[in-house]
Amino acid sequence: MTAHEWQAMALSRSLLEQFTAVVGTANVLTEKTDKLSYSYDATAMMGSTPGAVILASDAEQISRVVKLANETKTPLITRGAGTGLSGGSVPLNKGVVLSTLGLNRILEIDEENLTALVEPGLITAQLHQAVESRGLFYPPDPGSMKVCTLGGNVAENAGGLRGLKYGVTRDYVMGLEVVLPNGEIMWTGGKCPKDVGGYDLRQILVGSEGTLGIFTKILVKLVPKPQAKKTLLAVFPSMESAAATVASIIAARIIPATMEFLDQITIACVEEFAGIGLPLDAGAVLLMESDGHPAAAAEEAEVMLRLAKEQGATEVQIAADEAEAVRLASARRMAFPALARKRPTTVLEDVSVPRSKLVEMVTRVRRIAERENLLIGTFGHAGDGNLHPTILMDERDADEVTRMHRGFQAIVEAALDLGGALTGEHGVGLLKRDFLEKYFPSAAVDMMRKFRQSMDPNGILNPGKIFQPSPRREGELPRSNEHSLHILERLKP
Numbered sequence: 001m002t003a004h005e006w007q008a009m010a011l012s013r014s015l016l017e018q019f020t021a022v023v024g025t026a027n028v029l030t031e032k033t034d035k036l037s038y039s040y041d042a043t044a045m046m047g048s049t050p051g052a053v054i055l056a057s058d059a060e061q062i063s064r065v066v067k068l069a070n071e072t073k074t075p076l077i078t079r080g081a082g083t084g085l086s087g088g089s090v091p092l093n094k095g096v097v098l099s100t101l102g103l104n105r106i107l108e109i110d111e112e113n114l115t116a117l118v119e120p121g122l123i124t125a126q127l128h129q130a131v132e133s134r135g136l137f138y139p140p141d142p143g144s145m146k147v148c149t150l151g152g153n154v155a156e157n158a159g160g161l162r163g164l165k166y167g168v169t170r171d172y173v174m175g176l177e178v179v180l181p182n183g184e185i186m187w188t189g190g191k192c193p194k195d196v197g198g199y200d201l202r203q204i205l206v207g208s209e210g211t212l213g214i215f216t217k218i219l220v221k222l223v224p225k226p227q228a229k230k231t232l233l234a235v236f237p238s239m240e241s242a243a244a245t246v247a248s249i250i251a252a253r254i255i256p257a258t259m260e261f262l263d264q265i266t267i268a269c270v271e272e273f274a275g276i277g278l279p280l281d282a283g284a285v286l287l288m289e290s291d292g293h294p295a296a297a298a299e300e301a302e303v304m305l306r307l308a309k310e311q312g313a314t315e316v317q318i319a320a321d322e323a324e325a326v327r328l329a330s331a332r333r334m335a336f337p338a339l340a341r342k343r344p345t346t347v348l349e350d351v352s353v354p355r356s357k358l359v360e361m362v363t364r365v366r367r368i369a370e371r372e373n374l375l376i377g378t379f380g381h382a383g384d385g386n387l388h389p390t391i392l393m394d395e396r397d398a399d400e401v402t403r404m405h406r407g408f409q410a411i412v413e414a415a416l417d418l419g420g421a422l423t424g425e426h427g428v429g430l431l432k433r434d435f436l437e438k439y440f441p442s443a444a445v446d447m448m449r450k451f452r453q454s455m456d457p458n459g460i461l462n463p464g465k466i467f468q469p470s471p472r473r474e475g476e477l478p479r480s481n482e483h484s485l486h487i488l489e490r491l492k493p
């Protein structure tokens with residue numbers, strides 16, 4: 001179905017009645033005021049009111065809803081907490097939002113096999129608390145962990161502050177129960193760490209951004225909780241000296257659990273917001289954490305402290321206890337909200353570059369900001385080269401919007417030029433679908449499209465995400481000039 005046909009489609013009364021028969025009257029929302037809350041996620045300048053919202057509470061209901069949607073070719077947009085930063089759960093073309101927040105239980109913590117079986121609407125930090133109280137650890141910790149869901153994390157393959165040492169969500173998903181686009185309920189994976197039978201469907205489902213199936217149960221791997229943790233906050237005169245510290249720590253064969261940076265603009269915003277004592281003239285701040293056996297964590301922290309000083313750190317604080325560790329880490333965890341309050345609109349980037357290119361990338365972002373006269377604060381994961389240049393602007397200012405588009409595009413191109421990746425952890429969604437079509441090899445995009453088409457022939461699950469709605473015809477140029485954000489402005493409710 002084309003976008004135009006979707007637009008023309010109105011949800012029929014009979015279909016709404018059938019949805020109501022599955023989940024109950026109270027769980028089908030059709031009032032405009034109710035639907036508005038489901039019209040956007042955390043991505044700037046995106047919004048589109050859904051045709052209806054369905055609040056599901058189990059896999060059986062979801063299966064029946066998906067069967068109805070498939071029979072009637074109705075677009076379905078799965079939604080967790082709506083904290084996504086690429087427009088993944090924004091409902092295009094009056095599609096129906098399916099909220100999984102009602103499926104929020106921890107079904108099992110298996111201490112012998114070191115696994116947890118959870119429902120997709122569970123808040124990530126609640127899983128952390130539950131397993132840590134038993135001396136176990138679920139490492140992925142996105143900045144949004146107090147509000148985002150496990151289902152959203154799996155769909156976006158979310159990363160976090162501990163990614164350098166522990167990896168990302170994909171590294172912890174052992175099994176999935178998924179409702180397929182035809183409504184069938186399928187299980188893939190299991191508790192065996194060694195399992196190589198057939199294609200690994202679980203791996204392709206992780207990061208599928210709601211386009212291949214709806215997760216209804218998630219089996220995750222747990223590890224023993226590190227016995228000790230040491231948290232350091234180092235202040236540097238320049239980004240170069242912070243990056244040299246990162247390089248020397250890795251060269252010393254230390255892989256810290258966390259190695260996060262803030263640039264000068266971000267430091268100023270965090271300080272203004274939270275007043276935690278960061279010097280306003282600092283060029284960069286590094287938050288570093290080492291964990292493991294108490295002796296090993298302490299020794300690594302000492303080495304990191306020495307290396308930071310050798311590279312010119314003007315100040316290094318080591319947290320004396322957990323309360324102080326939380327205070328130091330808050331400098332990084334507050335980066336996004338602190339920047340976001342500076343101007344009315346916050347456009348967050350998510351490119352990755354090889355770690356060795358971090359300084360070059362930050363320098364290029366600075367140059368782009370100067371050229372386009374934009375305020376851009378950059379923070380991110382120094383250890384794995386995933387940066388969040390954050391454009392602070394006002395979407396009501398047409399000229400600034402034009403400069404933001406140019407800046408956004410230039411940042412993506414700079415990262416790709418340095419051998420980087422289009423998105424490190426936020427996903428393609430709507431925000432970067434034009435870039436994917438433009439910069440990925442067409443054979444790879446075609447293969448992905450074919451896979452999606454074979455899984456979901458009617459294209460009902462989250463249509464318009466990751467790829468442009470209709471496939472490129474042979475010989476046709478990608479519509480690269482039509483930047484996603486322009487499209488999205490027109491989608492505002």
Ligand SMILES: Cc1cc2nc3c(=O)[nH]c(=O)nc-3n(C[C@H](O)[C@H](O)[C@H](O)COP(=O)(O)OP(=O)(O)OC[C@H]3O[C@@H](n4cnc5c(N)ncnc54)[C@H](O)[C@@H]3O)c2cc1C
Pocket residue numbers: 041042077078079080081082083084085087088089100120141142143144147148149150151152153154155156157158159160161209210211213214215216336337425426462
């Ligand atoms: C302040 C802030 C900090 C953030 N920090 C990080 C960070 O450090 N690392 C990081 O990776 N991200 C981060 N994010 C982005 C976001 O929180 C993550 O992408 C998160 O995984 C989204 O989860 P959610 O429950 O909000 O999903 P939603 O936004 O509701 O949905 C995201 C996508 O997942 C799909 N989806 C949701 N549930 C399911 C399901 N059960 N089955 C199939 N598909 C589903 C949706 O269709 C959509 O495409 C941050 C966001 C904010 C606002």
